[in-house]
Amino acid sequence: MSSELVNWAGNLTFRARRVHRPTTLDELRAVVAGAPRVRALGTRHSFSDVADTTADLVSLAAMPPVVDVDAAARTVTVAAGARYAELARELDAAGFALPNLASLPHISVGGACATGTHGSGVRNTVLPGSVRRLELVTADGDLRTVERGDPDFPGLPVSLGAVGVFTTLTLDVEPTYDVHQTVYLGLPMRAALDHFPELVATAYSVCLFTDWSTPTFDQVWVIARTDEPAPKAPGEAWFTAQPATRDVHPVITNSAAACTTQRGVPGRWHTRLSHFRPEHTPSSGAELQSEYALPARHAVAALDALTGIAAEIRSVLQICEVRTVAADDLWLSPAYGHDTVTIHFTWIPDEAPVRAVIRLVERLLAPFGARPHWAKLTEAAPAEITSRYPRFADFRALVHRYDPAGKFGNPFTERYLGEGSA
Known part of the structure; x- marks a missing residue:
C-alpha cells in the first residue's frame, strides 16, 4: 500500500x-x-x-526487458523501466556504448530522461539528449511514437510524466570505448576558478567535489577516453592537485567499496562513467539533494558567490559536486539553450535546516538564472522557475494537447502547469 x-x-x-x-x-x-x-x-x-x-x-519494472540494438542505425531501443546498468551491460556486449551515464547506474532510463538527469563533460548532453525516438501510452490508452524532427519532439523526452507513460526509448549509440579515471586531491578553489573553462575541458568528464569547509575542491574526478590524448601522465599533478594513491568515495570518510575503479586503471565506459558500481548501494539513502543548472559563463561568479555562505552550507552538507553539461534544444532540459554548469548538493537528512540553507543558496544563484533539478528539492516559486525556460508556454500547450483532461497530472504538475495540469 x-x-x-x-x-x-x-x-x-x-x-x-x-x-x-x-x-x-x-x-x-x-x-x-x-x-x-x-x-x-x-x-x-x-x-x-x-x-x-x-x-x-x-x-514498469515488470514489463518485458527490451534491449534491441540496431547496429546499422547505431541505435538501441530500450524499455523505459530498464535501469542504465542493465542497458549498459547488454549494449557493451553488442559492441556499442552510450556517450555518458549519471552518477548512479541504478536509475531507470525513462525516469532519468523525463526529469532531465545528466552526467558530466563539456561535450556531453543530458541523458535524454541521446533520445532519437520514444513510444508512449497516451491518456486514452493509445500507443504513440514521436521521433526527433517531429514538431512536438523537443517537448517530450524531458516531460515530467505529464504527457503519458513512456514504454520504450530509442537512443543514439556509438562504438564501445574504454576510459580511465583518476581522482586528484586538494585543488585550491581559486586555482580552479581562475582556470575554470580550461580545467573542465581537459578530459572527457571532470567532476569537482567540495565540502565547503575550506576554499578547496577536495577531490576532482577526471575521466579520460583511452582513444584520446591523456590529460596528464600517471602520477603527475593536475592544476597543483595530487593524484590519490587509493580509491576514494566522494565523501572522503565513507568506504570506496561502492565506487567505480580509479587510479588510472583502464576499463569499459560503463564501469567508470558512473561514480558508483551497480552491484553496490552507493549509500544508506540517508540524505537530501538539491541541484542547480546555470549558464557555463556564470559558473565562476556563482561559485564565488557561494563562498560567502560557505559556513551555512557546510553546517548541513555532506558533499557538493560541480559538473558540466553541453547545450541542447529540449524544452525542459536544464541545459536548454546554453552550455551549462551544475552545482549539486547532497545534504544531511534533516529537512527543516536543509530547506533554510536551500533558500540562501537559491537567493544567491537566482541572478545567474539557475534552474533547479526537477527531481530534487527546491524552495523557489514555480513561476520563478518556469520563467527560466523560454519554451515553457509551448510545453504547457503540448501537455494540454496530449492530455486535455489532466489524467497524468499530480500536485507537482499542478504547481508548475496550473490547476488540473492541462
Missing part, C-alpha cells in the same frame, strides 16, 4: 491509492485507459514529489 512505499531517501511517502505493476504492453494500456488519474513510477530516486499522487501509480 502507499503507506509502505517511500522514495529512495525516505523523505517522501507516496500517497497513491494503488500501485499497478503490468507485465505486458496491453496490460499497461488498459491500466492507463481505465484510471481517472495515473502517474508513472520509476526507481524512486527523486527527492521531489514529481511522481507522487493521491490517485494511481504504475510501475
